[in-house]
Amino acid sequence: MDRRRTAIAVAVLASTALLLPEGAAAEPRAASPTSSAARAAPMRVSTVLTGLDHPWDLAFVSSSQFLFTQRDRKTISLGTTSGAKRVVGRAAGIWASGETGLMALELAPDFARTGTFYTCHGYRSGATKDVRVARWRLNAARTSARLTKTIVRGLPATSGRHGGCALAFGPGGALFIGTGDAAVGRNAQRLRSGGGKVLRVNPRTGRGLRSNPYAKSRYAMKRRVFTYGHRNVQGLARRGNRMWAVEQGSYRDDEVNALFRKGNYGWNPVPGYNESVPMTDHGLPGKQRSARWRSGGSTLATTGAAWLRGSVWGNRSGRVLAVTALKAEQIRLLRFDRRGRLRGQSIALRGQYGRLRAVTVGPGGALYVSTSNGGGNDRILRVLPR
Numbered sequence: 001m002d003r004r005r006t007a008i009a010v011a012v013l014a015s016t017a018l019l020l021p022e023g024a025a026a027e028p029r030a031a032s033p034t035s036s037a038a039r040a041a042p043m044r045v046s047t048v049l050t051g052l053d054h055p056w057d058l059a060f061v062s063s064s065q066f067l068f069t070q071r072d073r074k075t076i077s078l079g080t081t082s083g084a085k086r087v088v089g090r091a092a093g094i095w096a097s098g099e100t101g102l103m104a105l106e107l108a109p110d111f112a113r114t115g116t117f118y119t120c121h122g123y124r125s126g127a128t129k130d131v132r133v134a135r136w137r138l139n140a141a142r143t144s145a146r147l148t149k150t151i152v153r154g155l156p157a158t159s160g161r162h163g164g165c166a167l168a169f170g171p172g173g174a175l176f177i178g179t180g181d182a183a184v185g186r187n188a189q190r191l192r193s194g195g196g197k198v199l200r201v202n203p204r205t206g207r208g209l210r211s212n213p214y215a216k217s218r219y220a221m222k223r224r225v226f227t228y229g230h231r232n233v234q235g236l237a238r239r240g241n242r243m244w245a246v247e248q249g250s251y252r253d254d255e256v257n258a259l260f261r262k263g264n265y266g267w268n269p270v271p272g273y274n275e276s277v278p279m280t281d282h283g284l285p286g287k288q289r290s291a292r293w294r295s296g297g298s299t300l301a302t303t304g305a306a307w308l309r310g311s312v313w314g315n316r317s318g319r320v321l322a323v324t325a326l327k328a329e330q331i332r333l334l335r336f337d338r339r340g341r342l343r344g345q346s347i348a349l350r351g352q353y354g355r356l357r358a359v360t361v362g363p364g365g366a367l368y369v370s371t372s373n374g375g376g377n378d379r380i381l382r383v384l385p386r
Contacts, residue, residue, distance in 0.1 A: 041333055041346035042386040045353075048368065049079050052378040055370040056357060057105040057304070059117070063363045065142065068370070068380065069119060071101035076119070076136070076145050079380065081363070089136060089145030095124035098160025099180075100131065106167035106175070108135075108203065115139065118175065118203065120165035122157060131155035131163050133177055133206065151206030154221065156182035156195040168236035170243050175203040176226065176259075178233030178245055185270040188229050189284075191222045196267060198233060198245055198259055200226035213262035229265040229288065230257075231279065235305035235359075237321060242340070244292075246305045246323055250275035254302040255291035256323065258340045263289040293334050293342050300328035303372075304358045308333075310365020312384060322367055324356040331356060331369065331383070353381060 058068035064081045067088075074096055076089035094102055100122035108116035115138040123132045133152040138145045155177075157163060162180030170176050181187040181196035188196030191214060200209055201224050208215055208223030217223050227245075235246035243259045250269075257265055266280035266288035282288050295302070304324045308316050316335070323332045330350040335343045349356065349369070357372035367383040 038332065038345045038347045040350070041348040043348045044384045044386050045349065046382045047379050048081060048382050049083060049085055049380040050378075051376060052370070052380065053376050054101070054357070054372050054374055055378055055380060056101070056103045056372075058358055058360055058368060058370065058380065059105055059107045060360070060362050060368075061107065061111065061138070061142070066362070066368070067105055067107075067117065067138070067145075068358075069102045069105050071103060072096045072374075074102045074121075076102070076105070078142055081382070086143075088138065088143060089147075091121075091134070091147040093123050093125050095122035095129065095157075096160070097122065098163070100157060100160035100163030103163070103165045104167040106169065109169055109173055117145075118151075118167055120167055120177065122160065122163060123153070129157050131157050131165055131179070133165075133167070133175075133201075135203070151203065152177065152194070152199070152201060152224070154194060155179050156184060156187055156193060158182045158184065162195075162232040164233055166233050166236040166245070168238055168243065169203075170200070170238055171241050173203065174200050174209055176200055176236055176243055177224075178230070178236050178247075180232040181230070181267070183273055185268075185273040188231065188267040188269075189264075191217075191225055191228060192219045194221045194224070196228065196230045196232075197225050198227045198230065198236070198243070199224040226261060227259050227263040227265060227289075229263075229267050229280075229284075231267045231269075234303040235323065237305040237307055239307050239318065239321075244305065244321065246302045248301055248303075249279050249295060249299045250277075252295065252297050252299060253279040253291070254295040254299045254325075255279055256293040256302075256305070256321065256334060257289065258292050260289060265289050265291075292336065292340055293345075300330070300332065301326035301355075302332070303356070304360070304369075306359045306361050306367065308365070308367075309361045312365040314385075317365070322359050324359045324369060326355040326357065326372060329354055329356060331359065331367075348383070349381075353379070 054071040104120040164180040166178035358370040
């Protein structure tokens with residue numbers, strides 16, 4: 001995730017920046033590799049924190065401190081690279097069920113000055129149940145965080161299945177929000193629904209940007225839509241001016257997608273919720289965007305994503321997308337060229353630490369990865385090449 005220190009309030013309101021193609025605009029054919037097609041990538045791994053329960057996301061606030069969420073405990077904590085941790089934030093109404101709870105966490109570009117960050121979480125109060133994006137502020141002493149404003153509400157929720165949720169800042173200070181379809185068949189293609197989408201909003205107000213494809217719609221949620229036709233977006237990662245998304249497949253075809261304004265990524269499991277349909281249904285009206293990578297005949301349950309950064313990774317820096325997986329218990333390292341074409345892949349940590357959820361780049365280029373095994377036995381790992 002890109003955490004550059006830039007101002008966002010005025011830039012977003014005026015922004016008309018679109019995500020431009022990497023290299024030529026032509027869309028390359030996606031590969032369909034299987035797990036056996038990837039070689040092993042040796043890594044050095046150390047444990048940073050233990051005693052956690054489904055840590056979902058993390059972000060570094062200094063060279064030695066990071067914020068992280070725990071889905072079911074519904075807490076925001078401050079951890080250190082030396083192994084300390086303490087809870088700094090809770091909020092009323094956060095709801096956890098199934099795959100939904102306190103999920104994504106993203107620092108504002110001006111975090112160093114303001115202490116502002118954002119989360120995505122389930123919410124329940126009486127008959128109201130949805131997924132929301134909220135703005136928080138961490139105090140200067142880094143001992144307490146409070147929720148200051150809910151900027152997006154009304155993202156669909158049912159049992160907690162397919163709640164998403166991913167956050168990342170893009171060009172011009174726009175906030176991208178990846179969502180799940182809540183296991184409701186019509187949501188992904190229905191532009192008035194926030195489910196099965198990548199939204200692009202002003203982080204101050206939560207409103208859709210004026211350069212969004214449906215900015216003139218009478219419906220507030222439709223004005224936020226940047227791309228649609230997604231099943232369950234779990235990770236967002238920016239490379240240059242392009243945002244990339246990781247989403248979970250049905251019984252097959254987890255996907256990594258390069259996001260294009262107004263793109264339809266082809267998920268349409270109707271009537272009902274028919275998961276035998278293709279993840280990208282090219283039989284739908286109009287053009288559907290193909291995945292840049294897909295898992296093939298069996299899913300890995302892909303989740304977080306981060307581009308390798310730093311000299312420690314050599315020529316893999318900026319070219320390899322690290323994608324964590326729950327079911328496959330691994331990091332999949334996907335190498336893309338400058339035009340976004342898949343050129344190779346390798347696997348790290350396979351079966352060594354159980355289910356893997358979050359991945360972010362920390363100090364010195366190290367990957368920080370969370371496990372998602374539950375029972376208070378989860379940890380955060382530091383991962384470096386061997």
